Amino acid sequence: MNYDVIFIGSGHAAWHAAIALVKMKKKVAIIEKDTIAGTCTNYGCNAKFLLETPFEVLEDLDNLGDIFESRPEVNWPNLMKYKHEVIDPLSDILEDLFKQSGIDIIKGTGRLKDKNTVTVENRAYTADYIVLATGQRSHILDIEGKEYLHDSRDFLDLETFPEHITIIGGGYIGIEFASIASKMGSKVTVISHSDKVLKAFYQPHVDRLVKKLESEHVTFHYHEDTVQVEKQNGKFVLHTKSGLSVETDYVLDATGRIPNVEGLGLDEVGVKYSTKGIKVNNHLQTSVDNIYASGDVLDKEIPKLTPTATFESNYIAMQILGKDASLLQLPLKALELLPIKYPAIPSVVYSLPRLAQVGMPIDEAAKKGHKIKTIKYGEQMRFEYKNELDAELVIALNKTNHLIGAAIYGQDAPDLINLLTLIIEKKLGAKDLNLMIFAFPGASSGVIDLLKFQMLGVDMDL
Template sequence: MSAYDFDLFVIGGGSGGVRCARISAGHGARVGVAEERFWGGTCVNVGCVPKKIMVNAGEYGLWAEEGPAFGWTGMQAGTHDWSVLAKARDGEVERLSAIYNRLLTNAGVTSFDARATFIDAHTLDVGGKRVTAERILIATGGHAVKPEIPGADLGLISDDLFTLKALPKHVAVVGGGYIALEFASLLRALGAEVELVYRQPLPLRGFDHDIREAMRDALDHLGIRQHAGHEVARLDQVAGGIQLTTVLGHTVTTDAVMFATGREPNSKGLNLDAVDILTGRFGAIPVDAHQTTRQPHIFAIGDVTDQLNLTPVATAQGHALADTLFGHKPRMASLKNVPTAVFTIPPAATVGLTEEEAVLQEPVDIYLTRFTPMRHTISKRTRRTVMKLVVSRATRKVLGAHMLGDDAAEMMQGIAIAIVAGATKEDFDATIGIHPTAAEEFVTLRTMTRQAG
């Protein structure tokens, strides 16, 4: 028997930590997990899950507006009841969080509702109790931060959306990333006036340029007022609410301001000095391809490493680490061709290389289409779909797929399988489309739009 209390101790009960703990226990390891805030982490409690529920709520109102075009004379958007949505959302979050804890119990994992910090290389303080472990995993995730500007305390962060007692009538969302855009979309769809303030000329920095332009237009059509090229300098409490002033002197006064300007790893307070682990930019814990820190028995996964901050990535890393350490199946979670989605209204989704990334490597052929989906041609709602393939001119492999439009995330999951498998444009062309769908456009793009690189 090991001299340690546990073969593996996991700090953090989010998606990645729970997956690693559960799979490790399934391989026969003695596992402990500590979570100080809530089981399921950010995604389940103040991220992906409650956000998607609220996006769905916003979509219902828009569908009701379109109903009469399809003969539904009794349908109307009406006034949204925030309290009903909040109750349904919080009930689902509570249910899912309990499932995470139950999964650990059923797997034979010992869980602690407590904070865990390092005492030495193999010893942790877990809620005042000394616990030893042969291997330790740091899976503490990240947290939203406010910019360091005067009056920042007057603003909200993304977590605060889920504790608001009522919908702000007029809100400014600061940021041009996916969190800012998702929150701006759902708030607008639920009835708020929304100002979106971001530094770049287009939203979604790092995404494909055509999708960025399409997103700008989609936000305009949704009725979100965009203030592009503006960086917030300060917030002030004024008679009409909160006044936001930008570096260029532009001002906006709203009932509330929400910052979605960045997140930082949850590495502070772990007492990493005790195990000689240094953190990098903004507190990220450096790891190698096997998720190993500078200590060979201490590992880190997910947002605390600030590699690719997506819940499924943390989950994949946790599973791979468990298989490597205890399952006699050494493997790594690849960060290449990771699909992702932006749950705006309409949503965007992407996998693989953008056109801008691809042309730095090789010449490419671009296939691009823009159209109005059938549903919206009837309802006369201005909602365009954009679909794009980036293809290697030399190998004909599809290097990237990008979309903005209804059901983009659902489609992109399947497209991602093809791209991960190395499918060529001819493989796409040989696939029979499902008609009538928007998805069939991905396999009927025959005419090259342009060449690049």
């Protein structure tokens, strides 16, 4: 064999395992047809998070009211210049890191020829194990005028910002970009196929977010299916099945993402897949036992997030290493026999403000009879949380008063949800938290105190 392991794809679902494997003296290659390091690094999470930074500042200014005499405006071209300065070099930096680590980089489209062979531009490479980590791509509606639709990658590279943007879809991408556009002062129209947006999140918080966005020039249309986009007099007109027409400057198709399974040779080799992605067992093996798959390309119920892709990548490295007893101590070798077990997985919508959740959904916990408590930390910790009065945490406690689920509405939701994830995963109770000391006056320490009181059955409604 040319290699011990070949990865098709170079994002988080691949390179974490590749690094681990080469450190254990495995010969590894990564095949990539697009940009090294994948979507999140180059065209997704990183770019989105960077572009949102100044709007987060504006959100804080809005919460602080008339303390400031004037409100700054975001210079979009300068912000985009900053994005290119920071994001564009990452691919080359990571490629150099991979090569220095001993990973071979093969540019081109990888296709399975048999269970041990991948071809790239008619050249064959062989390996004991193959890992499919090809991720997803933006779904584009198959409608008349689809050539006028833009995807998230286009939006994150806009040179000038449109005065009116229309977003098709009410998921993560649609709502996050609507938050940016409204803060830019643009008029925003959201077209939702469903009767609600962000269906996977705690709906009272979603409703609050929608009302806030509506106050910031965002219009929502529900139960609408887009059937046509046409160009008229330099503008675009979106038409729905019900007869709704929207004149706009830019149309973003945020109707979801689909797995990259085409052109991989899956049928020829016998790797099973569906429209949702590649099917795997609880060891992340495909129907061909030496071929694994990880990340967003999987057909799975687990959230398709960068952290889960990283978790799966590291797991696959241990699975492969566990098959080589000569390189591992016995306790590690035993990991080969263990099916993957996902820990508590937090999810965050980077809207303004943010929404976050972890553990058992609040609605499900309520139906099962668990205790549901609301902590209005924005009111109770007014100066610590920058006068964000409507920020709140809703928690679910089981019969032993351990945290089993949480939902947050507030700017600091991403950091807070990480703390709560740790508490849930490690099953920490009030007594455990009381044995720890947290930095003060760090804002999160106050939330932990409020949480402890709820765990002890004490309402601290200040």
